Amino acid sequence: MAKIIAIANQKGGVGKTTTSINLAAALGVLERKVLLVDADPQANATSGVGIDPRNVKTSIYECIINDIDPSDIILETSSPNLDLLPAHIDLVGAEIEMINLPSREKMMRASLNKVRDNYDFIIIDCSPSLGLITLNSLTAADSVIIPVQCEYFALEGLGKLLNTIKIIQARLNPDLNIEGLLLTMYDIRLRLSNQVVEEVKTHFQQMVFDTIIQRNTRLGEAPSHGETIIMHDASCKGAINYLNLAREILQKNEMTQIKESEKTIPVE
Numbered sequence: 325m326a327k328i329i330a331i332a333n334q335k336g337g338v339g340k341t342t343t344s345i346n347l348a349a350a351l352g353v354l355e356r357k358v359l360l361v362d363a364d365p366q367a368n369a370t371s372g373v374g375i376d377p378r379n380v381k382t383s384i385y386e387c388i389i390n391d392i393d394p395s396d397i398i399l400e401t402s403s404p405n406l407d408l409l410p411a412h413i414d415l416v417g418a419e420i421e422m423i424n425l426p427s428r429e430k431m432m433r434a435s436l437n438k439v440r441d442n443y444d445f446i447i448i449d450c451s452p453s454l455g456l457i458t459l460n461s462l463t464a465a466d467s468v469i470i471p472v473q474c475e476y477f478a479l480e481g482l483g484k485l486l487n488t489i490k491i492i493q494a495r496l497n498p499d500l501n502i503e504g505l506l507l508t509m510y511d512i513r514l515r516l517s518n519q520v521v522e523e524v525k526t527h528f529q530q531m532v533f534d535t536i537i538q539r540n541t542r543l544g545e546a547p548s549h550g551e552t553i554i555m556h557d558a559s560c561k562g563a564i565n566y567l568n569l570a571r572e573i574l575q576k577n578e579m580t581q582i583k584e585s586e587k588t589i590p591v592e
Contacts, residue, residue: 326359326443327577328436329503330465335481336452338473339508341368342543343569344449346562347469349373349552350570352405356444356579359398361436362411363461364451370410373401374550380410385418387435388460394439403552407443419456428456429496433464444579454488462489463496467503472524474510474517474536479524503573508537535569538562 331344341364348360362369363384367377386392387409399408422428436446448461462468468489472478486502493500505528511517525532537543543562546553553562 326440326446327467328440328446328448328465330448330450330461330468331471332450332458332462332468332485333470333472334452334454334485339471339537340452341372341449343469343471343506343508343537344369344447345372346553346566347569348406348445348447349403349554350566351445352403353554353567354570354574355405357405357442359407359409359439359443359446361409361446361448363415363432363448363457364411365413365415366451367411367413368547369449370408371550372547373403373406373408373552375399375401375408375410377410377412380412383410383412383415385412385414388418388431389421394435395442398439403555415457422456429459429463432460436464454485459492462492462500465497465500467501469503469506471506471508473508474520476516478520502531504533505531506533506535506537506569509539510536511539533569533572535565535572537565537569
């Protein structure tokens with residue numbers, strides 16, 4: 325049965341979609357069967373793995389609203405062991421249509437449970453909001469990864485998100501855990517980046533991943549080619565960072581046996 329991990333932060337531009345795509349790809353390269361769920365109407369995760377959202381006729385919208393079996397619309401990607409449950413712009417209307425439905429916060433969970441046994445991990449790319457689709461994602465998830473940008477406003481809104489997670493734990497999903505806070509867009513040359521890292525680690529301690537995602541030009545280029553960073557340039561810092569994150573998650577969940585000396589790849 326798959327572990328479901330939501331990638332969430334209502335603040336935009338922190339690296340949610342980049343993390344969703346490349347963590348899913350890295351887990352696939354490490355021989356885990358992964359489903360990437362695009363739960364953002366912008367459909368950037370869909371285009372980021374090489375599938376044009378304009379050609380998507382049936383998406384997660386139909387799974388949630390019309391109860392279509394996800395296995396009927398899941399798409400294969402060019403990345404090893406990685407499948408996609410795509411999105412398109414119609415997902416914008418889903419929140420309005422769901423308002424008066426019973427158990428409206430649990431519709432995505434019911435949908436993903438139909439395919440959960442087919443995968444080792446299900447990664448959900450959430451939209452930059454705390455709307456009903458994101459609530460569905462967090463209610464369906466076993467854990468949540470919160471990307472935190474290494475910039476001045478990094479902690480802005482983080483308290484609100486953590487409070488939302490507490491409410492979901494209390495009312496909708498008592499099994500939801502915080503997988504970790506992931507520091508992204510780190511630039512070792514900038515004093516500000518180092519200050520943010522220090523502050524986040526001081527405040528949240530063991531909740532913060534050891535792996536930090538560094539600023540990397542190739543990470544920015546990859547989506548324009550419809551490729552994950554591992555397919556685009558497997559030797560770049562971004563690819564190594566996400567492979568290290570995947571290894572850290574596997575170790576945290578006791579899903580791998582790796583020697584201490586092989587736990588991470590050093591980034592030069």
